[in-house]
Amino acid sequence: MLWLGLGPDAWAADEHATPPAVKKPVAKKEPSADVEATSSSNPKEVGNQLREALGTQVAPNKKLTIVSASKGTSKVVAGEGTPPPAHNTVRLTPRPPRPAPKPATPVSAPEHSADAHGGEVHWSYEGENGPQNWGKLKPEFNLCALGKRQSPINIDDTTTLQGPAEPIAFNYTGSNGTVVNNGHTIQVDVQGENSIMVRGVRFNLLQFHFHSPSEEQVNGTRAPMVAHLVHKSDEGQLAVVGIPLEAGNANPLIEKVWTSMPLDAGDKVRMPRGMLNLNELLPGDQRYYQFIGSLTTPPCTEGVLWMVMKQPVQIGRDQLRMFRQLYPNNARPVQAVNNRPVREAK
Ligand SMILES: [Zn+2]
Structure with missing residues (x-):
């Protein structure tokens, strides 16, 4: 079964859904604290x-x-x-005044690792809080280390299950967007009538965001960038459409999003009303790879339906460069496939 019992709270802690965690002094979780x-x-x-x-x-x-x-x-x-x-x-007991506590690395006590951004632990893409240690940063991040169906993966098309597959029915319309620089990526929160129909279920578009290089690999190769379109069904299941992006002609949707891109982490900018239309980001050939995986950021929640487009979409070299100047590497390394079936739509 794929269904997830993710409520709104679970989503709030989701892929890039929260502003950046800012390092703050935290007390160590010790009896002598x-x-x-x-x-x-x-x-x-x-x-x-x-x-x-x-x-x-x-x-x-x-x-x-x-x-x-x-x-x-x-x-x-x-x-x-x-x-x-x-x-x-x-x-x-009375004690003499002492200096303020020194900044410490986040520890596993949620009540001490909370910061001004809703309790998110500071995780990153490099260093001691990087992907190798996500699972240790917080009990809620356990799946990042222990999960057996984690994302991203390398899609090896010598082992994919090739055959017929239903097309994804994209129902995207002119919408409002807010561009958020959340410290991990540039994300656009979407308000409007946008959904996909797949496997008999409607998934509504919540947000999309970017990684560079692409998180998914195909036959060991990453695209320069990827867009992740994150959808959720009424039952709470998540479905992410991955669109590989490569250097070429400028993309009109990227142009609009980049125009409103906040350069400071934690900042957000509302796009002009109705300007956002995700059809401008879809490839002409909409065949895809499909598998069950996870969020690629803490808490690495599993049960996510992934659909990765086979045909990359072009974006301008300047568009690519601008994102990479802000986020030169915000891709999680590929995770073990663990015999998961990957369907390749013919
Ligand atoms: Zn993503």
Whole structure:
């Protein structure tokens, strides 16, 4: 079965759906973690702050005893290195002021890794937060490391299942778009009547975005760029149409999107009303490869229906260059196919 129970919240954490994570100082998840008690006069609030400081080690219904050595202090010291007993005792002691906590690498405690952008952990395409470590950044990202149906993949056409396949019925119309620079890619959030029909299901277009080079490989080769058109059915299943982009003639849709492209991460620009028409990005030959995969960004959710167009669409060299100046490499490496069937529509 392909159905996913993805609600709106799940989508919010989805491929490029959120603004960029900005590195912020985070407290380490240790029993000795110090917290600032901003309103120590309210025992309930202090309790909540302590629970947060202790992370998962204190169940919400666990009783906390607070021993105050000096009333009126705003510093709370919890635990001090020993595993908390079933009945947690926390001492409130006066402490000298200390410098602000140093920035630390994100840790696996969601309550400490949250930032101003809705709790997204800072992940990236290189370095210690790069694709090899996505699965370790946050428990919710486990599938990035453990999933067996991850994307992207290398499509080897000596092993694809070649045969008849239904055409994708594209129903795209003039729409409104907002171009978002989310720190991982340029994404266009789409408002309008846009859907595809495939496998008897209607999927509505939510957004599209770009990767350079293309994430999908065909016979070991990547295209210079790819557009991912992300759709969702009423039942919550995701369907992504991948359109390889190669250097050639300028593309009118890219021209409009790039004109509204915000250059700063976290910025967004609304396109003129009705200007967006995704038909301008579709190849003439709409045969495709089809397989089940995942989101190619954390949380790497599986059960995504992928349809990768075989014929690339041309975009101008200047158009290609402009995107690459902002995002020279925002492609996840290919993942193990694990005997997944790949259909190749003839
Ligand atoms: Zn993508």
